[in-house]
Amino acid sequence: MTTAARPLDLVEKLATFSEHWTPHVLTELNDYQVKLAKLEGEFVWHSHEDTDELFLVVEGALSIDLPEDVTVELAKGQLYVVPRGVPHRPRAAAECHVLIVEPRGVVNTGEAGGDLTAERDRWVEGEGPRDA
Amino acid sequence: MTTAARPLDLVEKLATFSEHWTPHVLTELNDYQVKLAKLEGEFVWHSHEDTDELFLVVEGALSIDLPEDVTVELAKGQLYVVPRGVPHRPRAAAECHVLIVEPRGVVNTGEAGGDLTAERDRWVEGEGPRDA
Numbered sequence: 001m002t003t004a005a006r007p008l009d010l011v012e013k014l015a016t017f018s019e020h021w022t023p024h025v026l027t028e029l030n031d032y033q034v035k036l037a038k039l040e041g042e043f044v045w046h047s048h049e050d051t052d053e054l055f056l057v058v059e060g061a062l063s064i065d066l067p068e069d070v071t072v073e074l075a076k077g078q079l080y081v082v083p084r085g086v087p088h089r090p091r092a093a094a095e096c097h098v099l100i101v102e103p104r105g106v107v108n109t110g111e112a113g114g115d116l117t118a119e120r121d122r123w124v125e126g127e128g129p130r131d132a
Numbered sequence: 133m134t135t136a137a138r139p140l141d142l143v144e145k146l147a148t149f150s151e152h153w154t155p156h157v158l159t160e161l162n163d164y165q166v167k168l169a170k171l172e173g174e175f176v177w178h179s180h181e182d183t184d185e186l187f188l189v190v191e192g193a194l195s196i197d198l199p200e201d202v203t204v205e206l207a208k209g210q211l212y213v214v215p216r217g218v219p220h221r222p223r224a225a226a227e228c229h230v231l232i233v234e235p236r237g238v239v240n241t242g243e244a245g246g247d248l249t250a251e252r253d254r255w256v257e258g259e260g261p262r263d264a
Contacts, residue, residue: 007210008203029184029233032164033212052161058209070137077190079166081159083262101161101233126222128253130215 001006008127010058014097016125017031021116023100023108024124034098043090053082053102060096062103065089140259142168146229148257153248155232155240156256165227167232175222178244185214185234188247192228197221 008026008032014036019072021043023035039062055062056079064072066088072080082088109117123129140158146168150158153175155167173193187194188211196204196212199218204212214220241249255261 005198007202007206008213009210011209029186029213054161066137072137074139078141080139081161
């Protein structure tokens with residue numbers, strides 16, 4: 001095995017960074033990535049034309065604004081999959097911690113771009129690709 | 133949108149079934165499935181030749197036995213990705229609740245088969261494929 005046989009603790013790994021809106025890759029599952037992020041405030045409206053995107057709230061509460069004035073309100077322990085191509089805007093009144101699952105290579109701002117666009121393949125401290 | 137714009141609560145959905153070792157599909161992410169399962173006792177040694185498999189402990193504690201007498205001990209809030217092709221045996225001294233992420237079509241017992249093989253595409257009550 002080339003991967004370390006040890007558990008990854010979500011809360012412990014979330015404590016290793018403080019930036020908002022910058023997903024950090026925790027591990028990979030085939031060609032998918034599991035990311036952790038801290039969110040606070042309003043993100044930009046964007047969409048991912050080629051992929052669904054899973055959000056699971058680890059701590060706090062997350063609002064995901066969708067078209068037609070629909071908002072999905074997520075509490076700790078709740079998840080939602082934003083379907084591919086659907087415009088969405090993550091929003092958090094107070095800092096919230098989330099786990100994200102999506103294919104490798106997805107840009108956080110989707111087709112929207114802009115200042116909040118995060119570096120891709122930024123890993124959580126101490127973690128990295130399995131074959132590195 | 134063809135998917136319901138509402139949160140999926142892990143604890144609430146786990147309360148809808150009681151069988152052990154029978155993953156229930158909660159939602160899909162592209163061609164991947166997010167499943168919930170209740171585990172207690174020892175599963176069979178098996179492997180999945182074509183895919184990694186993610187386990188996240190939602191409640192309780194899970195041991196994943198690996199080759200060479202290695203065991204990954206997972207507590208609540210901890211995850212581990214079993215690499216493709218690696219034999220593993222999930223084991224739980226007391227009932228534990230997990231979230232599993234893997235491609236659609238994966239059989240729970242992998243290449244091992246046997247009595248513990250669960251029906252594929254068994255969904256959590258009230259949930260179903262996005263386009264159904």
